[in-house]
Amino acid sequence: MRDCPARTVIEVLANKWVLYVLGALQRNDAPMRFNELRRLLDGITQKMLTQTLRALERDGLVARTVYPTVPPRVEYTLTELGSDIARLTNAIAEWSYLHTEQILTARERFEAREASPEPVSW
Numbered sequence: 001m002r003d004c005p006a007r008t009v010i011e012v013l014a015n016k017w018v019l020y021v022l023g024a025l026q027r028n029d030a031p032m033r034f035n036e037l038r039r040l041l042d043g044i045t046q047k048m049l050t051q052t053l054r055a056l057e058r059d060g061l062v063a064r065t066v067y068p069t070v071p072p073r074v075e076y077t078l079t080e081l082g083s084d085i086a087r088l089t090n091a092i093a094e095w096s097y098l099h100t101e102q103i104l105t106a107r108e109r110f111e112a113r114e115a116s117p118e119p120v121s122w
Helices: 005-013 016-028 034-040 046-058 080-115
Strands: 062-067 073-078
Touching (some): 005 016, 016 034, 016 073, 034 046, 034 073, 046 062
Antiparallel strands (some): 062 073
């Protein structure tokens, strides 16, 4: 499993902010500036957004364009590869909307079971 090609992709997608950034860029369907993304992604820090965008750019999923203005204007867009994987992450989001209630119910059952364990009989 160490040499499995899917491992590389799964390691990228395992970061929750990657999923959110990909989704934001796909939904916007236009280049976005850093602060636009930061406002849209409630809870992300400047440092985390910077790291996430750099990782996505490194992996060829996001393109970063710098315009020679004062101050410099920087925009981010999905590459063709990024658009392709964003469709996959949208499928995950759709599945999540359909099944969140079931997951929350299962968690409640599990936590109730943990709170009052069944007696052990010998």
